[in-house]
Amino acid sequence: MSRQKTNHIHTGGASPDWQARLRETFLDEAEALVDELESALLAMESSPDDREYLNAAFRAAHTIKGSSASVGCVEIATFTHELESALDAVRSGRYAVDSPFCAVLLGSLDILRALLRATREEAPLPDTGPTLIGLKSLFADNKETLPILTQDPSDREGFRKASCKPNCDRLPDLRSGSGWPDQIDSARFYEITLRLPDDAFERGLDPLTVLAALADESISMHTELLVDQLPALVQLDPTRCYLGFRAVVATRASEDDLKAIFEFCPEGSVVAVCPISDTSVNEQGQGYLYLHHSVEEGTWKRLGEILVEDNAVKPEDLEVALAKQRASSQTVATNNGHTIRVKESRIDEIIDLVGELVTARNSLFHLQHLVETEYSIPALARGLKDTANSVSRIVSQLQNDVLSLRMIPLRNVFQRLPRIVRDATSQQDKAISLHIMGDDTEIDKTVADILVDPMIHLVRNAADHGIERRAERTASSKEEKGNIWIIASRQGKTVTIDVKDDGRGIDPSRIRKAAVEKGIVESSVAQRLSDQQAIDLIFAPGFSTASEVSEISGRGVGMDIVARNVARVNGTVSVSSTSGLGTTIRLQFPLTISIVRALIVHCGEQPLALPLEAVGETTAIAPSGRRTLCQQPFTVIRNQVVPLIRLSEALGTRLSDLKDTHHEQSAWLAVVVESGAEKVGLVVDNIDQPHDILMKPLESYLTGGGLVSGAAVMGDGRVALVLDPAGVVRFASEHFRSQNNSIIGETG
Amino acid sequence: MRCVMAVDDSVTMRQMVSFTLKQAGYEVVEAADGRDALSKLREQRVSLIITDLYMPNLDGIELIKQVRASPSYRFTPILMLTTESQGSKKSEGQAAGATGWIVKPFQPEQLLKVVKRVLP
Numbered sequence: 001m002s003r004q005k006t007n008h009i010h011t012g013g014a015s016p017d018w019q020a021r022l023r024e025t026f027l028d029e030a031e032a033l034v035d036e037l038e039s040a041l042l043a044m045e046s047s048p049d050d051r052e053y054l055n056a057a058f059r060a061a062h063t064i065k066g067s068s069a070s071v072g073c074v075e076i077a078t079f080t081h082e083l084e085s086a087l088d089a090v091r092s093g094r095y096a097v098d099s100p101f102c103a104v105l106l107g108s109l110d111i112l113r114a115l116l117r118a119t120r121e122e123a124p125l126p127d128t129g130p131t132l133i134g135l136k137s138l139f140a141d142n143k144e145t146l147p148i149l150t151q152d153p154s155d156r157e158g159f160r161k162a163s164c165k166p167n168c169d170r171l172p173d174l175r176s177g178s179g180w181p182d183q184i185d186s187a188r189f190y191e192i193t194l195r196l197p198d199d200a201f202e203r204g205l206d207p208l209t210v211l212a213a214l215a216d217e218s219i220s221m222h223t224e225l226l227v228d229q230l231p232a233l234v235q236l237d238p239t240r241c242y243l244g245f246r247a248v249v250a251t252r253a254s255e256d257d258l259k260a261i262f263e264f265c266p267e268g269s270v271v272a273v274c275p276i277s278d279t280s281v282n283e284q285g286q287g288y289l290y291l292h293h294s295v296e297e298g299t300w301k302r303l304g305e306i307l308v309e310d311n312a313v314k315p316e317d318l319e320v321a322l323a324k325q326r327a328s329s330q331t332v333a334t335n336n337g338h339t340i341r342v343k344e345s346r347i348d349e350i351i352d353l354v355g356e357l358v359t360a361r362n363s364l365f366h367l368q369h370l371v372e373t374e375y376s377i378p379a380l381a382r383g384l385k386d387t388a389n390s391v392s393r394i395v396s397q398l399q400n401d402v403l404s405l406r407m408i409p410l411r412n413v414f415q416r417l418p419r420i421v422r423d424a425t426s427q428q429d430k431a432i433s434l435h436i437m438g439d440d441t442e443i444d445k446t447v448a449d450i451l452v453d454p455m456i457h458l459v460r461n462a463a464d465h466g467i468e469r470r471a472e473r474t475a476s477s478k479e480e481k482g483n484i485w486i487i488a489s490r491q492g493k494t495v496t497i498d499v500k501d502d503g504r505g506i507d508p509s510r511i512r513k514a515a516v517e518k519g520i521v522e523s524s525v526a527q528r529l530s531d532q533q534a535i536d537l538i539f540a541p542g543f544s545t546a547s548e549v550s551e552i553s554g555r556g557v558g559m560d561i562v563a564r565n566v567a568r569v570n571g572t573v574s575v576s577s578t579s580g581l582g583t584t585i586r587l588q589f590p591l592t593i594s595i596v597r598a599l600i601v602h603c604g605e606q607p608l609a610l611p612l613e614a615v616g617e618t619t620a621i622a623p624s625g626r627r628t629l630c631q632q633p634f635t636v637i638r639n640q641v642v643p644l645i646r647l648s649e650a651l652g653t654r655l656s657d658l659k660d661t662h663h664e665q666s667a668w669l670a671v672v673v674e675s676g677a678e679k680v681g682l683v684v685d686n687i688d689q690p691h692d693i694l695m696k697p698l699e700s701y702l703t704g705g706g707l708v709s710g711a712a713v714m715g716d717g718r719v720a721l722v723l724d725p726a727g728v729v730r731f732a733s734e735h736f737r738s739q740n741n742s743i744i745g746e747t748g
Numbered sequence: 749m750r751c752v753m754a755v756d757d758s759v760t761m762r763q764m765v766s767f768t769l770k771q772a773g774y775e776v777v778e779a780a781d782g783r784d785a786l787s788k789l790r791e792q793r794v795s796l797i798i799t800d801l802y803m804p805n806l807d808g809i810e811l812i813k814q815v816r817a818s819p820s821y822r823f824t825p826i827l828m829l830t831t832e833s834q835g836s837k838k839s840e841g842q843a844a845g846a847t848g849w850i851v852k853p854f855q856p857e858q859l860l861k862v863v864k865r866v867l868p
Contacts, residue, residue, distance in 0.1 A: 022763055
């Protein structure tokens with residue numbers, strides 16, 4: 001049996017545009033709350049006695065229930081109601097937190113996520129029947145009723161029938177006199193009396209407001225002020241409510257609507273709603289008297305007070321415990337800081353504008369330079385320079401601030417990881433402790449989004465393949481509980497994330513064997529690889545050494561995907577492992593992928609930018625310092641061979657564009673570019689200042705085979721190509737090695 | 749111009765209340781929890797406070813108590829947003845000094861009706 005229900009958000013009369021926005025808001029909020037609920041549940045599982053997590057989970061479920069019902073997503077509200085019941089059962093002590101409980105609830109969260117997704121995509125909703133049955137079977141029914149979008153409930157609590165006699169015997173007079181409108185035939189008459197308790201003002205109540213509300217519901221009204229409670233002026237306290245009213249109203253409103261007006265009148269009020277039958281005013285009518293229902297539960301005492309009264313706890317100990325509780329409740333990190341939701345596209349627009357500002361600022365310097373050199377107006381040049389510096393300072397600050405808008409803590413990237421470890425431990429016979437450090441390190445959101453999947457892959461690998469089963473661990477004299485550490489840190493503009501485990505490590509010989517079996521390398525090549533190179537084979541596509549296909553991750557463990565994603569953010573990934581002891585995977589990537597400090601060089605007329613952090617040095621190499629081997633020029637710098645690449649050749653710039661600076665007899669201007677341990681000398685035509693440039697990445701088909709990673713607009717309006725140091729080095733070594741079959745040792 | 753404060757940790761609820769009231773001509777100030785509400789109340793005057801009960805940092809009941817304790821808001825009407833139809837939370841709120849309540853989920857017209865009952 002399939003149910004093809006979809007969720008419609010209805011907000012009664014609001015414009016479609018606003019409805020759509022409310023729906024977006026609700027879905028965004030609900031999705032974030034489900035994440036919070038999951039974190040709270042996982043925390044509850046490991047510390048079942050800590051009430052804060054329980055309360056956070058309850059609050060999240062409660063909020064989702066309330067808002068989903070309010071926007072008309074009935075299915076979601078019904079479902080979440082059961083979740084809330086379950087958590088409420090724990091809160092009131094009817095159920096204890098244990099693993100099966102958490103498992104059922106975590107499973108329900110997956111269904112909830114599916115419901116939200118289906119609502120977002122306006123697709124048919126998944127069947128919640130089986131899960132609901134599972135939830136309900138654990139607990140007794142929630143005492144609270146289900147939220148349904150209904151009208152004002154007609155059953156007015158607190159009113160009970162009592163006989164009353166209208167005080168008004170003047171009705172016939174009133175009707176014949178002036179003041180009543182002519183068409184009051186279908187109206188009914190009531191005599192309504194209100195006296196509020198004297199502390200009414202302290203509750204924000206005011207008889208005048210109630211009277212106004214009554215007037216709204218009436219066709220006509222005659223009012224009498226009740227002043228019998230009014231004291232003498234000297235004793236009058238303006239904060240006390242002394243006045244009441246009695247009104248005879250003609251109204252078409254229902255009795256329910258009338259009663260509703262007095263709904264908030266507290267204990268101690270006197271409210272009488274007495275129907276007046278117009279045939280016999282003096283007859284005793286059936287009236288209604290409103291008395292506030294008393295508080296059933298009596299006074300609530302706090303747990304601490306009860307304990308002290310029963311002599312179970314000494315007052316001093318109670319104080320200490322309370323102080324600790326207060327301190328710990330303040331350190332609970334809730335995700336409810338004061339934040340604003342902003343559309344990513346809006347921030348991107350601002351970043352683009354700031355980028356243009358950076359370019360304009362560079363133009364300013366360029367102009368100032370022109371004025372100084374070509375036009376020779378020193379005074380103007382000085383003024384321009386001051387302004388340019390001042391603008392530059394402000395723009396730098398703006399740049400930092402704006403880019404920081406896109407920064408989010410790594411915590412968001414690591415959000416799903418505890419759940420993954422938990423699933424792995426429950427499905428295989430393992431015990432794993434996950435430690436996360438440095439998750440408040442902030443990175444650019446674009447980078448973060450790209451890293452989520454690789455992190456999931458890495459942790460899943462560590463949990464599935466890294467950490468051994470309990471028995472295996474104890475057999476190798478390890479602690480039964482395995483550990484996975486995620487350690488994030490930032491050094492300057494680079495972020496490092498290590499995923500480390502104390503599991504079985506990677507066995508190079510197993511990798512070699514598997515690689516040969518899968519046809520990734522030939523057996524002869526495999527034998528010649530060093531252990532580290534063998535381990536690095538795990539980055540080859542389609543690689544997997546899992547001996548059985550586990551239900552969690554079967555096919556290729558996805559290291560190639562990890563490597564690819566990391567490369568997308570200009571990062572690197574490396575592995576180190578010791579067989580039997582554990583594995584560490586290290587991800588390193590730049591903080592942001594936008595603004596780069598680069599050295600500007602020229603090749604002919606073409607400006608080029610080299611990220612400054614990859615530039616080792618710049619140097620002029622005289623003919624005597626150059627050697628050639630098989631037509632490949634190189635030089636030696638501090639005993640290291642540095643191949644020399646003429647960028648003009650590499651990039652294919654037409655020869656006629658070049659100035660003849662690469663003549664054999666003249667010195668070559670070179671920039672030494674470093675990537676890893678390799679160095680390459682790029683021969684250029686001139687070297688300019690370092691600049692901050694806003695790099696826009698280029699599509700892969702424009703990158704000249706990996707040499708160029710992006711483009712930037714210069715101060716004078718020309719477009720510079722941003723070179724990729726790793727790409728350049730790769731090009732050089734391929735170029736170099738292809739000219740040489742043997743490895744060069746010393747050079748003379 | 750009458751100004752209403754809407755306090756709820758749910759963005760969705762705040763938007764609903766805010767939109768409904770603005771359509772009816774009220775000015776609205778939003779707050780995400782009790783603490784946020786208190787700091788905003790210090791900066792501007794409101795004529796009515798509508799608040800959720802379950803919120804982090806400072807919950808609804810605490811907020812009601814603190815608002816009632818402040819001289820400028822001693823007599824200001826306060827409405828609670830509650831999903832419970834039992835008496836317990838409502839009585840607790842009233843004991844703390846709340847004027848009345850609105851049961852979630854509500855139709856926009858219902859919200860306006862209740863607001864008119866406490867705000868002239």
